[in-house]
Amino acid sequence: MNSLIKRLKMQFDVEEQTQRSNLSFINATALQLPALLTHLRDYEKYTQLIFLTAVDRIEDNQFQLTYMLADESSQNNIGVRVRIDRENAVMTSIAHLWHHARTYQQELREMFGIDFPGSPGVNDNFILEGWEEIPPMRRDFDTREYSEKTYFPRPGRSTTHPRTAMKAVDPDYPELPLMKGRVK
Amino acid sequence: MYIATKAFYLFVSIIVALVWGLTVNGIVRKIVARVHGRIGPPVWQPFIDIIKSNAKRSMIAHGVMFYFGPVFRFAGGLGTYVFIPAVFGSVVFENLSFSGDLLLVMYFIFFGQLGMALGAGEGGHPASAIAVGRGLAQMTAFELPFALSIISLATQYNTLSITDIVAAQQAGVMSWTVFTNPLATFAALFALLGMNMHSPFDIVIAPQEIPLGPPTEYQGSLLGMLHTNRGIFVSAKLILFMNLYFGGALNLPILMVKTFAIYMLSVVVGVAFPRFRADQSIRFFLGVPTVLGILALLIQ
């Protein structure tokens, strides 16, 4: 694993962050990504794309994409993290490297609004049909408000938050700030 | 006067066959449930189902042929039954067997199936067409051993008249075809498994792969008619087999016992085996059953 990181560092401008002996993450720039993934796939035996996912870093006004690759022979995984601009969320498609990446990209397009120009069928419906709001997985989308506005909530509903309920049973239950601003 | 009497007898005969057929179906469902370790529906559940189907207030039809499909099917069942003498020597249950012989009965079975297939076809559901394709293909296969068996019988008794065949078996239990011509009987019993469409040969209905097949689009009274037909058609088939291979019946109780016993064959096989694929089922009938049929012909 370490030698791999070393080799990568010689060729690419990457930072690494090893989590376990068989799992590392490296941070790369969006421009480098296709070259880096191609290199990993073709020269380093990381032939499998396990998933491609996104995190909304609304604080940094960025999306973080994680491409998780696996080397099946050595059971090593490597995750490549890329940050892209949140306002103009466009990323290079990797559907030509892994055919199934188109599905992930279609999902990200729908749920986060990240565009992957050239990815086959990226604008087709994935899960949502006829969604008209901002993409629902963006953190500035208020699902509760949307739900109350749309789905005829049944009156008389009461919710007990797990923390409150646990507090009643166990006074030592930690008072951690969970999901700021979401619980009433 | 003669016609009126005949019509009345026919009516009685049909009602008896219908009720007995549905009852047998109910009993079988109960038996299958017990084999599964379930309690099972009441024996009269088929009757309730038919009433329920007819109690549907709304119905849809895809066209005239779709509407006629169950009519053809039921007419096929009725026709098959009325051309078979149900009880040997009985005036009431002689039916209209003087119109034709065994070949007529064999071909009249197709009447209903063809009509139903056409109705299902107009329904337009892909599963209906697929199931009809399967059903016809399987039918060609199981009709072969059955036909061979019938031909063997025809040469054995030198007649195609069902009444005459029954008459020839009245000398005692050992004169039944099942003992005088066991090969032909077994070939035909294999064919019966296919005709009854219990598993492993239920490739037509196959609820888990092609939802119900031909009747997918049928509902309400149309479906009710199909279920009614199931009663009369089961009776007809079982009575035919009883007449041909098991010495016929001299009265109704014997008829009930024998037909029930014949039906149990399908049930036992049905609860014991999972479903074949379409091509496996076809090949099965062209294998051992056909060889049995050919042997029955050659050994004659």
Add this chain to the structure above:
Amino acid sequence: MVNPLLMLAVALGVGFIFAWLRPYAKTAAWTLLYGALVFGLAVSIQWLTHFVSGGVSTTVLPGGFSPPVGIALGWGMKEAFISSIVFLGGLLGSIALFKTWRDTPSAGPVLFLLTIAGSIGLIMSRDLFNLFVFLEITSMSTAGLLATGRHHEGAVSGFKMMLVTGLASVLFLIGTVYLYRITGTLAIDQILVSPALAGTAGFTASFLIIAAILVELKIWPANGWALDVLTSAHPVIAALISTVHSVAILFVFYKIFPLLPPDSLLIFTSAGLMTFVSAHLAGLRQDNFQRMLAYSSVGMMGLFVTVITWTSSVYGHNIPIRIESIILGGFIITHLLAKGGLFWVVAHFKDSEGNFDITRVGSTTLGGVIITGLILALAGLPPFPSFWAKWTLIREIAASSLPIVFVILLGALFEVINLFRWLGRALEGESHCAVHAPPVLSGIALFSLGGFSIGAIFLGWFPDFNISILIPFSGLIAAGLVAFLPNRIQISISILILGLAGFALVPGASGIGQAYTAIILGSGALMLLTKMEAANKDKWQLPLIVGTVLTVAVLGAVHTALEFWTSWEMMTAVSALLIVRGKNAKKSALMYWTFSMAGAFLLLAGLALAVSATGQTDLSKVFAGAPSLSIILISLGFLFKAGVLGVHIWVPDAYAESEDDSTPYIAALVSKAPIIGLILVFYYAADAFIGPFEWRVLIGWIGVLTAFFGALFASFQEDVKKLLAYSSMGQIGYIIAVIALGSYTGWVAALYLALHHILYKGLLFITIAGVISRTQTSLMYKMGGLIKRMPLSFVAVLMSIIAISGVPPLPGFGGKWMMYSAFIEAGWTLQAGVAFFASGVAFLYLYRLIHTVFLGMPKNEHINVKESSIWRLVPMYIIIAMIMGIATMPKLLLEPIMNLVQTRFPATMHWEAANLISSLGSWNGNAIMMVTMGVFMLPLILLLFRVRGVKRVKPFNIVYAAEKPERPETTHVAHNFFAHYRRAIGVIALPRATAFWRGVAEWTDTLGDWVRQWATGNGQTYAVQVLLFVSVLYFFMRQTAL
């Protein structure tokens, strides 16, 4: 009487005068030229009539001295006939050449006259050295003619010709010299009686002479030069060489072959046969029409040699004049007029670059008719002279030597395949070719050919032939003559023609044949009604349909074997022409033609054998006394035509590729021809059931297997017409099987089934043709849901599929019931099982037919499709009414059938009121109909109570796993409908027969190619081949002679 010598003198004289006169007085020169030819023709014909009316042959002594001092010229009927031919060919050829001669001055006309004069000399001379002189004259003049063509190949081929004929001349001269030395005379007649001829020296000398003539006659393999000559020459010159010159040399051969001992004749016969077969085999590979004609000419020469030597070996020197004139005369006339006509066609249509495109011939209707006629004449089809020649020849040979018959028929098969291939190409021209004037000259040739033939019939040369058998031919012509009239009038006239033909034919027929003829004509007329729908695009179609119906019908009205064979050939030809008119039908028509012709030739062999064995002409007596081999051959012929398993591969393509409107006639009517044939054979042939082996049982098995595989193949078709074609194949299989049973029940079933097949197959094809014309496709998966658009057509198809499948109450069940009863009665239980399986498999394709076309999802492009036109619906519903009528009252139909069959077999079924009782069971059609109606009405009435609550919904309102269907195309289950069945038992439905026949075709092709390569195009090689040929021939001759 004009002295025949004058012809020769005038021709030679005019030749010289012409050359001198031409620069000064053109018109006079030409008049002289043609005058000489007309004079020759007139003199010959005058003498011919003189001889025919009983004149005695004479010997002309030009020098006034008798042989051996002077030259003797023979002049008799044969000479007069051949010289008429020569002058006729010369006259027509010179007319064809007139334009060329007028435009480019050359020695052509002179050489032409010289060739003719030389040929006349060859014909008349009975002096060896004189013959040599004339041989040289003709050889020089033809070589000169070739050179006048002023193109390189012509000159080269002329040189090759000189090379080879020079070699031949040398041989001839040496032989002549030796013979003169031995016998002391040059006169053939004296040499023949000379005792010295018997010795080795005499034998060798005679051999050299005859070998030389054989080389000149283009016997294989010493014929490469002739092919090159005939290919590269101007077509008219080629015609001259191939007809006039060759016929003259043939006559020389005819005169001198008795020089050799009779037991060596077999060698000549074999050489002729080899030439015949190899030429046509190699002809298969040609893509140059003129070269194909060259091969055909060479083949013809081989046939002539065969005929001459074979008849002589059988009859010695007393060949019956009738046989000789029919066979040799027929072939020679055909050779002259048909082959010459085709050469002239080539000349007529050659463009300025010398290219010939055969499609131009068919660009006009008249051109098409002419080339069709010429090719049919050449192929030996009625009513042309070669047909009579072929029949007589085969009948004569069959009496003594069956192997020769087969070899000749094999060669003839290659020939007719080849000819038809070219005909198909020619007829293509109508659609996509600029219009060219029709070849009038060839038309005249064709017309005179027909005239000869009809004349021969009227002269009573064929006492066993009734002129009424040619009614179809006149019907065809009559329908063709009115082709310019508006469509509906034309059809009315056609129906009238059918009616008149029925009036003429039906009373003369008897028994089953009478019923057959009437039924075929009736159903043909009924089907013709459908053509009223729209104007005809193809002028040929209606006449051909009329011809097809009539030729099929006339089969029932024949009385003699010759009549039967004539109608059979006419039917084959006309139906093949009907098929070839389809858009892309060239290939399938060729396949149809090939198999039909193969069947026809088997039939011919069988009939010829039977006729010669029994010495009878009447069909009933011929069959009654026929040896079992002939019965086998005849029934094999019928089985070929019926398209039984193994030879079925033509069936689907022929049906599918012919025009939609023509298919019903082929499927419903033509397919009945072999049935009536089989019935006639088994009806009359007393011994057909006891052969060396159980031939009948074999046919029975073939029948049921055909039924099974027909149904199976039909299930896997995507094209609706192919599906119906295979279905027909299956139905014919049942009929054949029950005919083969040879029992009362079986035959009643056969006739009943055949009649039904006409009804419902006609109905199906008419209906489906209507559907195809509305939807513009014949692929079933492209249709669907048409029941809403074409409900009446749906009902028609529903009726016919119920009828076909044999489901009660429609009359198909009666057929099935009798069929199984007959099988079981006869103890054919396994066959009954296979038949039952087949009828089960039939459900597959029947359901597929009705489902994929009428049920399921309608396609967007068919949303505005209309119901078939009234002109289709009326015949359709008339047929349906007939089907329903038969279903209710089967007795009306069955009783006449049973009475007919009773004349052959003792009855085993009888009626009790409406109940038909067989030995096994009973069938009451009337009661079944009533009961079915009853049990159908009961649930229907029950359901009608609920009809108010029913909502009629649209196609896409289906449960589709809670989705909505994407498109009709993806929702309609149609393509590869029985995939699971194919997986289960499709392995036995692999196209093995197709693969087998394809293999046969490839092998034949390769063999033809191999034979073709003998003609290398190199003059030296040709010379070596000649020498080798002569040496080998000598070797063989010595073996037999000594």
Add this chain to the structure above:
Amino acid sequence: MKSTENKIIHPLENAGVPEDQRHLYCDASPRPYPALNKYVERFLNWARANSLWILGYGTGCGAIELRPLLTSRFDISQYGMNPRPTPRQSSVFIIGGYLSVKTLKRVIRSYEQMQNPKFVVGLGSCTVNGGMYWDSYNTVNRLDYYLPVDVYVAGCMPRPEAIIAGFEKLKSTIMAGQAEGANEYAERFDWYKSNQKKIIKDWDMPDYNW
């Protein structure tokens, strides 16, 4: 009820269906069917209640609880109930848990393809008020705004016993002649349809799926 029979049934627009496919769909709107004579209807209701055929459409996690019902442990067939694979023949529609917008679309289509009379059983809290997913961006909160529900069985998930109790309740409702959801749906068709269309934005089906 009598009055509704004569109501003019206006053809539906079917605006969601592509123009070239509109001829493939029936455009009639549903109509309520009046009950028959009281005594006849009582008999028929008995039959309906004792022959309940289930359309099992596993919309959510609740569907897992249906398996023990069908098999030997609880054996629902003893009550005359049976699963049917096609909505055409079913009379009870079991909504097995939470509904997303996407599944709701299919549920509506299937419900409309069932024949009158038809009954709906909502299974689990999700059908009642959205359950634990109530504030999700795509979970339907109240089923009865989209389909007429006859019986709710609350719980997350309800045990098979609870479901059987629900069916008993349904049976008694049917026998009492009060399970007229299908007629209610037809009568308040516009209201239901507007609710459905409010959340199903890309309505690409015909307005009533016959």
